[in-house]
Amino acid sequence: MSSTISTQPLPVPREDVCPFGPAPEVAELRAQSPVVRVSCPTGIEAWLVTRYADAREVLGDPRRFSNHSGQAGHMLANMPPDKPLEEGDFSRMDGPDHVRFRRVFAPAISTVRRIEEFRPMVQRTADELLDSLAGETGPVDLHERFSKPLTTSVIAELLDVPYADREIFHRVADALFSGKGDVDDLDAVRFPLFDYVGDLVRARREKPGEDAMSVLVTRGQQHEQPFTDLELTKMAAGLLVAGYDTTASMITYGTLALLADRPQFDRLAADPSLAGNAAEELVRLLGVGAGLMRVATEDTEIGGVPIAAGEYVIVQVQAANHDPERFADPERLDIDRQTNGHIGFGHGPHQCAGQQIARLELTTVLATLPRRVPSLRLAVPQEEIRFKTDTTVYGPAALPVAWDEIRPA
Template identity: 40%
Template structure:
């Protein structure tokens, strides 16, 4: 095992914490301090509560850890890399239905039930509905234009409508559902408003599960009522799909649009060759890495990249650093839609790899080219530096994205 100088030669107070300040001059780049730490793939790090754990910035080490069952995702075993609003002390165990915070065998049971309902083939069957919802949003934008906040007019409604479709939310309830969702993910809303929206959505999901039991329709929740899952588990899974599937995709759509508008050569290449849409999405996922970081807890002593990680220590995989690892992706700080970005870890890796990744890919591959095809003169309505960023959330993105276009 190689010597780790940070383990013995550095006091706890001198160890780095997880860098979060993105003021690098480019809204799409990781924090400059994080980039500076990326020379060593696995290094010691000080956590918010004083715990001395690890930071992983190397692609190979990250893949090894995320695929290794000796590293746990259970919330109650983890130390938070940065303080979280409303959380002090130890994290509580995962609520019912939240498979992200579970290990095998509980995680395996849920995952097995859900995997068959999120296949590539099944998600591609939803393409026609994604196209319809995208067209509806673009029609509304055009009628209200020639200016819009792309977040509320486009980036949030498209995945919200798809979650409604997936869960089988009746059309009559969709406006109410979307209103509560918008409040829940509104970065400017206060804690009381968000709490009220969360409770309203939870209550609605419980009611929806009972409705599907009584009168099943062609949707995911109805499918799952034939399993051995309880009503509480079904509602919990519905909440997880909502939280995991909406905010990430919405921010990828908005931030991805911002990135392409800021890289006109890349946008022109996409417009010239729509067949690049799939590659563009993969490169945007790598380049932006909006869902970050991924913490794990060692269940036993494990050696990774020559470092001995002890049982009980938390390891934080920095997805944004890993996806900019030059050992995996040459010239990683450049957006290049012709790059073969396969192997990025934007959706995680291993047993907890994102279940809804294929749906997210379908949504982005349809929505982004459609937006630029409908509005060929689309551009920012404010200087890039004035676009407000979501830099205090574990899902990075923009709070709003003012855009404009020329009316014909």
């Protein structure tokens, strides 16, 4: 079937042309061909879904559209969609197998009580990082000096992992989200991380604490189908890796978007209570530019287009979040927008397990950075900002900034 259907290249974000939105051709596709056949950077062919309603339908129905393919095989050669499912690969599971993992994750990182317990630590971390910069006026790379240390410190403290050991999960994150490496390249850094985290899991089993990893291990032991050390190791390792890079990039990317729309940055500086809504709007505007992949489990259709069992489907999340049928004037950053329903953290049973932590970090930064550094500004013209390439985690590779003063906490 697929060989008789014409394809076009998968549109990927082009920040040089549209720094805060999907590739320019996406709007026309969404209006004229909302379900279209595309060829992807890793060589696979898939159906691209760009409308909001269609995106929610695919992500919300794992019976018809399975996550067994993994979410990024269209962009990353280290995540081939036909790779056999291995023990502990919870992110590629569906149904009861996936629910089993989510029910252990939730008490560790997602409940309202846990988030409120984490809030003072996240605020303290943000303030300490700004205090450490108070003697400087720039230029400083905000990504290296603030965003990455913040998210690394938070996830390390959540899991009670020494901050000094951060390089081991930085290396995995860099390899995991890079389009340059293959499975062997990822395994070369992933297996040492598994060894490291496995030792931590066994230590928590012997002497649990209050940290998120201890909760994972304890809940896993108490489950009606007890978790193996490898399953627990992969869960904890996944938090360490994903919890640092994706949120750090969103903090940096979101800051750039606000600095490019100065009145909205200034409003946050004057009224930090706007931070929660601003965080949701930035995730809507900027998030998941590479899209999320699924595989059809049966012959079906989306938007009137037949999809055969076994064919891949890519949900272009950012295109859906820029659908004018759902969000008025969607290309505009609007921190007052009612963003309820955006799918920047995914949708359905596979939506981001760590989204509440990410929300907490983003909201804390947006309530703190503009208030304490109201004179924050780019240290170079915006057109000179370099964006990351060969990755599924989009955003500036560096964000040179300057300021007049950093106000006390």
